[in-house]
Amino acid sequence: MLAGKKILLGITGGIAAYKTPLLIRELIKAGAEVQVVMSRAAQQFVTPLTLATLSRREVITEMFPDASANASHRWTQHIDLALWADVMFIAPATAHTIAKITHGFADDMLTTLVLALRCPLALAPTMDVDMFLNRTTQMNIDALKGTGCFVIDPDEGELASGLAGPGRLPETDKLLAFIDDILEKVHQDLTGKHVLVTAGPTQEPIDPVRYIGNRSSGKMGFAVAAAASLRGAQATLISGPVALKTPRNVHRIDVRTAREMQAATLARFEKADVVIMTAAVADYAVVNPAHEKIKREQQSGNELTLTLTKNPDILKSLGEKKTHQILVGFALETHNGVAYAQEKLQRKNLDVIVLNNPNEEGAGFNTDTNIVSILTPDGKVEQLPRKSKFDVANMILDRVKMKLTWSV
Template structure:
């Protein structure tokens, strides 16, 4: 497919070289369209060598080929990374002072913006208004990451990891609908750990891959995503607000807080059912004889609590309209799933079989999505992104 990579004049322009490499190595034809300011950070020869295509910031170069119209009309995707506050403002107001803004005006394909700027610039009402305008027109504007900026500054405004921007772009290229635009969703991912002592814990095998696939897909479909990640060693999905937790108690607190104003909650995390009744303050020493048994106590049932809170909410209170649970089973998968769906009070329950080489820690998954009311949707074995799309298809239908 043909991708236009717009690069604007921010210090993060050098990171776009990595994004360009990811596109070209995956077989896409890329035309880089920098702004004049971007060429002060990375020169035209670099972009031309990496893309194999000519590079210009001006509408006056090769006028006989009408590049200010042809480039945008012939693209399957336009992605601007980094997108400065200036470019966002010019795009929102339809200005066309260079080749990039002309390309944005003539593009009929999906457009993705990956902003990068100082925190004060990102949070300024003018920038936020421009972002809202672009999103209302159908563009995907990825929220910037939180981290180190130019100099000693830290905060929201950092360009997301290029590999994560690439993942969002792939989902947009797949034709992800914008049916979650304006919606707030919460996704939990990973596996909780319950401390035995300062060194040891009770945990599970969940890697967080499915939850992260759900978060990335929701971003590509236009949602404002809060990802509650329990002990996950994965890069933050571009555009998602990530809240890191360790225990079930911490995950419960984060999910309940985030879900108070969410339209949908997807509980993909593997939450520990039990925790040690007593947590030792110092490491348990190995002694002669058998160790003392560890007495367990039940953890809160977060999924059931979400359903119960929604059931008891008054008309004035707002809670998630759609609640999705996950059930990892080893035996009697569907029977256990049906019982759990009835017990938890959720709208959808994703049931999958787990075990050695199944679901946990693998890039692929297969599942049955049980729908309150009796329907079931089979998702054949395939990439976890496919299951994520099925889940959001069902969520979007219920939200609509």
């Protein structure tokens, strides 16, 4: 997969930068084109001249070239390179750079490039063990994973500080396999398609403070939107209230209630090619939510009675309206899962339904992994092993792509 591929290699200021000349040499030997972008700190560990010689390209070190040095690149080159690359890989990625990328800083060429990217972004976190295990660093890495960024775990062993633990840059062969695997996963097979995804919970107000909701984190839907975008689709994400960052190159619409989600989905349904409904929409809403906070002291007795009404069945209404769209639903079941999912698949006129059980370890709410079965109208039930939600998203999109091909 590396032959003919265009690799943007970002190098930041960690001791592991001394290993990057070998990585560049092996990428070139595999047939890739490599453009190196270095932070200022990285130049303290390895020289641009060495990397330019190995990559056969001028190494980019500054956002604004020194006019007196006759630099060949323009200050807008970050846009050109972002469009040129098949993947950007930052190795080593220091804690400082990871934090900047997580929070959208663009104060040098490397971080500015990240914001302009349309291709996959990958990181190799490399730092001392305590810095890597620090809660803030782990939160930043998790946040980046949630936006569709690929992260290779550091190797464990003796570090430059003399301490031992995770933090070492993996060996070159492992890094090459990692890049190759990314390129294999994110082939642009959904270019020209509009993928509409719903995610997260809905909240039905009881009063201005309280609501009826559920435990959905939105992670599965966000992973689907991120994967669709990386595969070339125009991805639109309609999300209930969640604490997740928007995946790169994904258009996000925030809603709160089931009726808001219904309106946003119906408004975009006709132009969609694929609709994947991962959202956990509340089944019921309060008939007359209170305009002021309900005070406990003002209630007689020990009970509070709420009158509920059924929310619209968004998925069923889409199944009735669909013409050309591939419609994918989700079924969260704790027992008799396959039977319930098959019935839902038929009743709601779906093309695919994805079944999972929140009681299984590694599946369900607020996890980074999932265990699902994929069911289709022909009666097939495909049970998948435990995978990251991003990998599950790609497996779902693989099945969707097959149906798109058949429908042409």
